[in-house]
Amino acid sequence: MPGLKINQEKCIGCGLCVKCCALNALRIENKTALVNDNCILCGICVDNCPSQALSIEKEDSEQTDLSKYSGIWVFAEQYKGEVLPVAYELLGKGRELAHQKGCELTALLFGKDVSAEAQKLIAYGADKVLLCEDDDLADNLDENYIELFNLLINKYNPEILLFGATGFGRSIAPRVAARVRTGLTADCTQLEIDHETGLLHQTRPAFGGNLMAIIVCPNHRPQMATVRPGIMSAQQFDNSRSGKVIPVSMPKPVAKNIELLEEVLSSEIDSIADAQIIVSAGRGIGAQKNLALVHQLAGLIGGKVGVSRPLVDIGWSEYKHQVGQTGSTVAPKLLIACGISGAIQHLAGISGAKTIIAINTDPDAPIFSIAHYKVVADCVEVLKQLISIFEKSEY
């Protein structure tokens, strides 16, 4: 039976494991640690044990033959015929990984009337494009894609498969992973090939981002991961690159359990995600009336307004303005962060910003760790000054 093993000889009964366990699964008795049924094998205690007395034992799984798997695949999500930027970012990362592995990089382009995008995928780094065009792929309805993925994965045996962590990507990727029975790591912030094992090291935030975890998928293929938009960088567009476009046909019939009745686009959601300049405010803005200053400055400099989650929670602002892990991911050229502490969930949404000016009264605020310019000051006063500067200037 797999489980947490405690080496009685090494255990010194120090109790650190008891302290770090969030589930009260450990206790010390007669100077040694004991584990109970609460243990979920999260492994935190193993990492923390100063005398290496703890280990997680796994039953030897039957070794699967992995030699037939090769190649890195990127799902090139498109919307109404246009490939999303996150696909180019994944190709940028995929190119690096393919180089390390010495294998090919393939983009999956599925949709209705999308063939014109294939050359772009090649110019952004793909060696091959698997192209499937079909009327049933017009609306990004998950169920129409599952069989197609299943068929192609079983036919070509890719080693790695990456998705953008968009709404659609986060819905289809787990469905595909469960169909082909492999592992999937959500919202990776870093992807690397481990030199020793050749495995994909997938780094993602855990416990609301307070810890980072490196995850591997050793015995199942493909190794699957989703990555948020704005995290990886696309490589230079190079139209002279050549590659092969391989048409594939859509497996039929599709189930048609889900029918799209209406689609409504909200331009506001787009605009903060695509904004070039964002002025954002957090709890440090102090009062709802001060938010007007943020809107005023944004208006003066041609920017949009973003907020941290607490301002949405208390009703000072709307969800469409929320930046972060559970809000929008933004990647502006300039971000001015006013009174935002820089919790990891917030940082997850702004890591694509090219220049960040952070204004905070606390010189140790975590936001300064990723800011390019650090301003230790009262953001309300700074905003007032900036507004008066830009009201006067006629740039």
Added chain:
Amino acid sequence: MKIVVCIKQVPSSNEVRLDPVTNTILRDGRQSVTNPFDTYAIEQAVQIKEQHGGEVIALSMGIPATEKLLRDAESRGVDRAMLLSDRNFAGADTLATAYTLSLGIKQLGGFDLILCGKMAVDGDTAQIGPELAENLGIPHITDICEFISITPKDIVCKKITDKGYQVLRVKLPALLTVVKNINMPRLPSIPGVLFGLSAPLEIKNAVDINADSKLIGLSGSPTQVVKTYMPERQSKANSIEGDIASQAARISQLIKEFI
């Protein structure tokens, strides 16, 4: 309509501290609570039952203490509950968890609708819903923010997308995941609390649900954690010093480079 709600026990806080003396990662939040997103799924299921009749069953895979949370759900309108608890389930990643939950659901003898929260606040993966639907061979839709109409055969609902929203019709049986604030989860009533104390609650282990030992818990989990660490935060920021006026002046110069 027979509705199954999947709920997860999560730590009450995600705070993690580094013990400065021992360099040990300390986790707070030992209190366990129902995953906040799941509370909306519970309320939604109960509302659907109240309007259309039927029964709501809460299902969880978890440690024995999860029974408390299932009874809490029963005090808020859930009719009965099933807890899948076994040491062999420990260490499950999303694939193994989805498989285990699907076996629990098969024990219930048919269903019309499965509701899950959009994601769990500890893992944040949002993978269980779609993976569970695949295990059961039924359609799924994520991120539902409104139920528009419900018939015994299908549901019309509104899904939040990256670009706005979609109105979709889905045939039943189906699995839907709901977003925060889709409703206002009710508080337990006094009769509800009394009901919860003795309400039907089955506890099943791996053998009871005919689980394949290779597909559950750590053994059934394709993904493994190699290492966890506290993210390093080192500032490379240029500091803008001086009084407010000179700080603002410098910031305004920077802004002008962008407009």
